[in-house]
Amino acid sequence: MPALTAQSCPALAGTVTVPGDKSISHRALILGGLAIGRTEVTGLLEGDDVLRTAEAMRRLGATVTRVGPGHWQVDGVGVGALSEPGDILDLGNSGTGARLLMGLVAGHPITAVFTGDASLNKRPMARVTEPLSRMGAGFVGRAGNRLPLAVVGARAPMPIEYRLPVASAQVKSAILLAGLNAPGETIVIEPEPTRDHSERLLGHFGAVVKIVDLADGSRRVTLRGQPELIAAPVVVPGDPSSAAFPLVAGLIVPGSDITITNVGLNPLRIGLFDTLIEMGAQIEFLNKRNAGGEPVADLRVRHSVLKGVDVPASRAPSMIDEYPILSVAAAFATGTTRMNGLAELRVKESDRLAAIAAGLAANGVAHEAGADTLVVAGKGTVAGGGTVATHLDHRIAMSFLVMGLAAARPVTVDDDHMIDTSFPGFAALMTALGAGFSRAG
Ligand SMILES: O=C(O)C1=C[C@@H](OP(=O)(O)O)[C@@H](O)[C@H](O)C1
Ligand SMILES: C=C(OP(=O)(O)O)C(=O)O
Secondary structure (H helix, E strand, O other), X not given: OOOEEEEOOOOOEEEEEOOEOHHHHHHHHHHHHHOEOEEXXXXXOOOHHHHHHHHHHHHOOOEEEEEEOOEEEEEOOOOOOXXXXXXXXXXXXXXXXXXXXXXXXXXXXXXXXXXXXXOHHHOOOHHHHHHHHXXXXXXXEOHHHXXXXXXXXXXXXXXXXXXXXXXXXXXXXXXXXXXXXXXXEEEEEEOOOOOOHHHHHHHHOOOOEEEEEOOOOOEEEEEEOOOOOEOOOEEOOEOHHHHHHHHHHHHHOOOOEEEEEEEEOOOOOOHHHHHHXXXXXXXXXEEEEEEOOEEEEEEEEEOOOOEOOEEOHHHHHHHHHHHHHHHHHHHHOEEEEEEOOOHHHHHOOOOHHHHHHHHHHHXXXXXXXXXXXXXXXXXXXXXEOOEEOOOOOHHHHHHHHHHHOOOOEOEEEOOOHHHHHOOOOHHHHHHHHOOEEEEOO
């Protein structure tokens, strides 16, 4: 386990581009693998999570080729024509890869065995196996349907109407992917809208997807089954969830003035930016444009005096992966930041609520964690000096390294290798802005 230490640094400056969006990258490979013809993907995230999905799609019969940095070609097989993989599908650290591909396999008459790393194999899968069973798939797994798990795909998949018990784009997407090979309409009702990259890309590849916002605030997504998907180029924007790390670093390191180019601004992904602006963050959205069907902009970020705010639970789906780095921003703010509706953080790559609380405690930040709440008592400065246990969680590692850039004493994370799952080149990009990291030992 390589430990990495971040120490306080002078003002950050410069312009950087973060890697491609993880959610869109997974989906581009999966839908490209089902489409007829060759899909050209540019800006693909070449992080371990997405590379695992690429390999799984190969095992399912698609031809997936890297032609240059971020430039990939996928020759698809057509909906319903996936082949049975000759070996286990190992999705590594990736909940998205595992759950989306379980949906895909569930809708095909094939059997596939899924596994992952020590983190993924602890994560709950019943949330996908339950609706996918109703569509006709079978599952043989450990208690609670955790991985390793065999998916016995439906011979004749049935469309369902399903109301999500938790707000989860992964569960929604798994059902839609299974529904692709079912006759008739598959309907998912979400209590609160979650990221809609699957819906956007399904439409982009020629499927008919209807989205209706219902009077009670929920959203109904209807997919017409058995479409012929046609290859279409996908331009992947920079990942707002990755941009969050240099962005918060720019806010908390005194004197900083940085620009992050080509950041995806899908309205269902930008809860963190809204929250930081409420806290007083100076963020300018420059050169707003549309790229590959998603809104993008360049973000100019300057050091800011932040104040604590209340973050409503309703905002959680649009910033679900951003609470670790928001907690760091809150520690440098003055006043109390209250976060609600965080139950899902307990089932990510780690129990993120517990990992954040332990990291704050190790670095002298007053806070209180409840079952699904976190209150951070910001004092404007952070003592630091702690070592943070990362539990195979990339977002915990990056968040506390950012903390170390502005804390009084250095902050160490016990392991940083898993950062490559979502943000390869993180340390180099931060160093280019002026950050200081050192390898312990
Ligand atoms: O669909 C996706 O691409 C994702 C959905 C979210 O998970 P949930 O669906 O579990 O909320 C998010 O945490 C994950 O990083 C990516
Ligand atoms: C939760 C995350 O990813 P996944 O669920 O795909 O492992 C994340 O990237 O923060």
